[in-house]
Amino acid sequence: MPWRRVLIWGVAVTVLAVVLVVAMWPQPVQVDLAMAKRGPLTVTVDEEGITRVRDVFVLSAPIGGLALRIDHDVGDSVVAGRTVVAEIEPSDPYFLDVRTEAEAEAAVRVAEAGRALAAAELERAKAELAFAVTELERARKLIRRDTISQHGLDEAEREHRTAQAALEEAKAKLGMREFELERARAALLSPVETSRNRSSCECVPIHSPVDGQILRILHESEGVIQAGEPLVEIGDPRELEIVVDLLSPDAVKVQPGQRAAIEEWGGTGALAGRVRRVEPYGFTKVSALGIEEQRVNVIIDFADPPERWAPLGHGYRIEARIVTWEGSDVLKLPLGALFRDDGQWAVFVDDGGRARRRPVEVGHFTGLEVEILSGLDEGTPVVLYPSDRVVDNARIAPRP
Numbered sequence: 001m002p003w004r005r006v007l008i009w010g011v012a013v014t015v016l017a018v019v020l021v022v023a024m025w026p027q028p029v030q031v032d033l034a035m036a037k038r039g040p041l042t043v044t045v046d047e048e049g050i051t052r053v054r055d056v057f058v059l060s061a062p063i064g065g066l067a068l069r070i071d072h073d074v075g076d077s078v079v080a081g082r083t084v085v086a087e088i089e090p091s092d093p094y095f096l097d098v099r100t101e102a103e104a105e106a107a108v109r110v111a112e113a114g115r116a117l118a119a120a121e122l123e124r125a126k127a128e129l130a131f132a133v134t135e136l137e138r139a140r141k142l143i144r145r146d147t148i149s150q151h152g153l154d155e156a157e158r159e160h161r162t163a164q165a166a167l168e169e170a171k172a173k174l175g176m177r178e179f180e181l182e183r184a185r186a187a188l189l190s191p192v193e194t195s196r197n198r199s200s201c202e203c204v205p206i207h208s209p210v211d212g213q214i215l216r217i218l219h220e221s222e223g224v225i226q227a228g229e230p231l232v233e234i235g236d237p238r239e240l241e242i243v244v245d246l247l248s249p250d251a252v253k254v255q256p257g258q259r260a261a262i263e264e265w266g267g268t269g270a271l272a273g274r275v276r277r278v279e280p281y282g283f284t285k286v287s288a289l290g291i292e293e294q295r296v297n298v299i300i301d302f303a304d305p306p307e308r309w310a311p312l313g314h315g316y317r318i319e320a321r322i323v324t325w326e327g328s329d330v331l332k333l334p335l336g337a338l339f340r341d342d343g344q345w346a347v348f349v350d351d352g353g354r355a356r357r358r359p360v361e362v363g364h365f366t367g368l369e370v371e372i373l374s375g376l377d378e379g380t381p382v383v384l385y386p387s388d389r390v391v392d393n394a395r396i397a398p399r400p
Contacts, residue, residue, distance in 0.1 A: 028397035032384040033350055034334050036376045041332050043325040043364045044261075045253060049244035049300070051316045053235030057209055061229045065090045068203065069222040070232065074215065078208035078234060085214070086231050087203040096188070104187040111181035118174040125163070125170035132156075132163035212236035215314050237313055242273060242300040244320045248282050251296035253324045260300050264319035267311060272303040275322060298322070325364050331372045337382045338362070338370060347376070348383040348390055355383060357392040 061067065066089040072078075078085065096104060139156035142148045216233040219225060242262065246254065254275060262271035279297040287293055300320060302309050312318075337347050338360070345362050348355040360375030376382070383390055390396065 028353065028395040029355075029387070029389045030399040031350075031355075031386065031390060031396045032399050033381045034337060034384050036331060036333050036372060036378055036380045036382060038329055038331050038378055041327050041330040041364065041366065041369060041371055042323055043366055044321040044323050045246060045250045046319065046321050046367075047244050047246050047250070049242050049318050049320045051240050051242055051312050051314065051318060053212075053215065053237060053314045054239040054241050055210075056215065056233055056235045056314075057212075058230050059085055059206055059209075059232045059234065061086075061088055061225050061227055061231060062206070063088060063090070063204060064225060064227045065204070067219060067223060067225045067231065070217055070220050072214055072217070072232075074217060076214050078210075078212060078214060080210050081207055083208045084205045085208050085234070086206045086219075088206070088225070089203045101188070104184065107184040108181065108188065111177065111184040115174065115177040115181050118170065118177040122167070122170035122174050125167040129160075129163035129167045132160040136160045206231070208234055210234060210236065235314065238306060240302065240309065240312060240314075241276070242302075242318060242320060244298045244300065244322075245285065245295040246298055248294045248296050251278055251282075251298060254278055254298055254322055259303070259323050261321040261323070262300075262302075262309075262318050263321060265309075265312065265316070267309075271309055273300040273320070274303045275299070276301045327364075327371070330363075331376065331378060332369045333372055333376070333382060334384060335365065335368055335370050336385045339386060348386050348392075348396075349376075350381040350383065350396060353395055353397065355386075355390050355392065355394045355396045 068087045068089060070086050072085060136156045136159070139148060139153045143150070143153045212235050214232060215235050215237075217231075218233065219229065219231045225231075256275050256277060258275045260273035260275060262273050265271060275298060277299040279299070282294045282296045285293050285295045300322075333347070338345050340346070341357065341359065344359050346357055346359045349358050350356075358375055361373040363371035363373045365371075383396065
């Protein structure tokens with residue numbers, strides 16, 4: 001029986017060896033494959049933007065004073081030169097401190113004394129004129145009797161004219177002193193007295209400069225304001241544009257005239273737009289992560305009829321996709337198939353179950369696809385997202 005035992009153990013060892021060899025034999029790496037194919041490719045710059053009225057007019061207070069409450073509401077229509085948007089009442093004087101009040105009272109007494117002096121000078125001028133009139137009449141009678149010479153008559157007429165001028169001068173001085181007295185008394189007026197004496201509002205009206213709607217009320221309630229303080233923003237919502245702030249490297253790729261797609265605006269389907277201007281001035285903006293970024297404003301006009309984007313208003317958020325390049329028949333691959341090899345782009349090609357490294361020349365990129373200029377033919381299968389197990393000449397198999 002020994003030969004049977006040897007046979008059984010020999011078969012068992014052989015089977016075990018075969019199992020171990022099969023178990024330890026290298027298995028093909030399972031991979032995802034994609035085909036190089038031709039089709040359209042569109043390269044876009046995507047960024048959030050906001051809508052805004054093209055020309056916004058900020059109405060400011062021309063003078064300081066008391067701004068009356070604005071009765072209009074946001075969205076009300078206004079007519080250029082006719083709609084009174086706001087009214088400003090000149091401000092009342094301030095209360096005087098003790099020293100300033102004493103100085104103002106002294107100024108009133110000085111003005112009263114000056115008026116009394118001017119009144120006395122007026123009375124003297126009147127007396128001088130009356131005497132000059134009497135002397136002139138006497139001289140005219142005497143000249144007819146040849147009692148005085150012509151020089152005496154001329155002297156009397158000169159004195160008369162001088163007295164008349166002195167009277168007019170005295171009257172002017174008296175009027176000036178009265179005005180000075182009024183000014184001195186006005187300096188003593190308190191806010192309580194001015195409010196009591198005011199019968200009606202001598203307000204300064206602020207009219208709308210353009211036809212449109214009220215976009216924002218910056219100072220609605222009644223209150224004291226300073227000259228130049230903004231009150232209301234006015235614009236025409238039918239004149240909307242889109243402003244998108246792009247990173248400066250992305251803004252370099254954008255040119256006026258390029259088309260744009262406006263998405264995530266709240267309506268059905270994307271809106272068509274057209275780049276009108278890339279502003280030449282960049283500005284610094286801090287991102288949500290606290291990183292300073294240089295950004296550039298890009299202005300986009302709507303290309304669709306106004307009825308399509310009529311629900312939008314000033315300051316609405318949108319998503320803009322600006323088309324910087326597009327091709328209709330481009331050999332392309334998914335971006336995940338590419339990797340860097342010695343400073344150039346390469347892919348792994350499925351060559352009969354073997355991975356073959358192949359360098360390629362790429363063109364335009366999108367977030368998902370890349371243009372292949374050379375190195376691949378249409379229909380060539382390539383490995384997607386190759387792991388470190390995929391090397392040149394490695395066995396590969398499509399993932400189930």
